[in-house]
Amino acid sequence: MKKPIFKLLALTTALMAMYSCSNDDSANTLETAKEFKTINVTTHDGRPFDTGKKTNLSNGRYVANPGGGVMMQAFYWDVPAGGTWWNVVNSKITAWSNAGIGSIWLPPVSKAQNGPFSMGYDPTDYFDFGNFNQNGTVETRFGSKTELESLITKVHGENMQVYADIVLNHNSGGQLESNPFTGTQTYTNFTGVASGKFKRTSADFHKNALRNNDEGIFGGFPDLAHVAPNVQDWLWKRSDGVGKFYKNTMKFDGWRFDYVKGFGAWVVKDWNANVGGFSVGELWDANVNLLNDWANNANSSVFDFACYYKMNDAFDGNNLNVLNDDMMWKRNPYKAVTFVANHDTDEIWKKELAYAYILTHEGYPTIFYRDYEEWLNKTKMNNLIWIHNNKATGNTSILYTDTDEYIARRNGYNGNPGLVVYINNSNTWQERWIQTNWTNAQIKDFTGNSGWYPTTQADKWVKIQCPPNGYSIWSINM
Incomplete structure (x- = not known):
């Protein structure tokens, strides 16, 4: 979910300077994807994954698994509108695979209230992938359903995995209706969604006949009530529901769950038990106890915000001693997804040091699109990816x-x-x-x-x- 982040112009200037000053690598002999050797894929603690087959790293392709590879966040906030983004990402998949990246994380893929301008975090129709004329557009901001399917096919053709960003906390874009539970008019009528699937009314949102609220509401959006049978059925139980349709028909391999502070960990646990696939939750908190408890209760990986904030304190705060402190990757490395920046927060200035840290340590490291494609030295990034995949055991x-x-x-x-x-x-x-x-x-x-x-x-x-x-x-x- 997007939070308001105020960035200094100096950050952009500093990053551009870092990039321009570090482009001349002719004197360095970096180990890169071109020098991959054939090895077994291993987890972040060095144990081999049971992938069922040998994996040849000579061409940079390998099976992605938590801790066994590197994830690319394949978007940033306000990527270009106009329905071109799926094609942009498609054009980069082979190069990313050759570099040793094993999975990509896409933004929410379904139609949202702001139509052609939406980044997807205000979902209206979970089954409109850019194929229905709805909310002022046929295509989503990122492109058409056909282009999305082509992208997913390309990812799998390169022996990579693709993860969908799933917004389960709230919806947006419903019509007004008389709400018997509030005694007011609320925007909770989603019976007219163009796909005709997962129709919702006020009974599916808080408050309702079952409960007044859950763990959290976001931005005043209608808050989905996951205890409602209709919501559970359509999100993860039905064979043609959201989870199983995304996995079995659209061929997504896993999930990034948005704003998991807004609902109980049991929701993700039930989704994982019924749908399967890799999962990671966005629990925005530096408290490693909260991160670990949520990951265990949800049976899911979680983004290591404890590590993120410690790296900021260490590299920008000039005190590397704080790297002795507790982090999710130390507490539970199998469920820790580490990162340096994402579409919501970009606070670390000394990013090269931070990437050297997460790509040599335990956990499942994530690379931010703009860091890799625009702001940092790609040769050095590829070298770190090679080291992670070949030496970090x-x-x-x-x-x-x-x-x-x-x-x-x-x-x-x-x-x-x-x-x-x-x-x-x-x-x-x-x-x-x-x-x-x-x-x-x-x-x-x-x-x-x-x-x-x-x-x-x-x-x-x-x-x-x-x-x-x-x-x-x-x-x-x-």
């Missing part, structure tokens, strides 16, 4: 922190040696002796930021270095 040990430096070790798994990541938030080169898991082994920085090729000692200790305001990522030279 095993659990995590934090080796050293101070206000400016952070060093952590991924301990490897099943023959994969893991890595050591060194992040430096100071203005000068730094060096540290650290203990690895490797005996008498030559290592190198797979980012190309350091030209050192040190050999670990018999006791596994070695000296590594890191550039100013940058990062280095070390593993066995093989």
